[in-house]
Amino acid sequence: MFKTNVGSLDRGVRIVAGIALLALAASGHIGAWGWLGIVPLLTGVFRFCPAYLPFGLSTCALKKP
Known part of the structure; x- marks a missing residue:
């Protein structure tokens, strides 16, 4: 449905940060x-960030022709 605009490194950082925040919130820290x-x-x-759309940003690697 949506075009992927979150690259591999960005994706990993987002997942780790999200899990860390949720764990800290769940533990009451x-x-x-x-x-x-x-x-x-x-x-x-989901490898898609709606905040990137208005700026035309993408952290995905460029494909070589």
């Missing part, structure tokens, strides 16, 4: 804002 970790987790899993 940080407040409710930690539950926003679901956003980077989902954008990493």
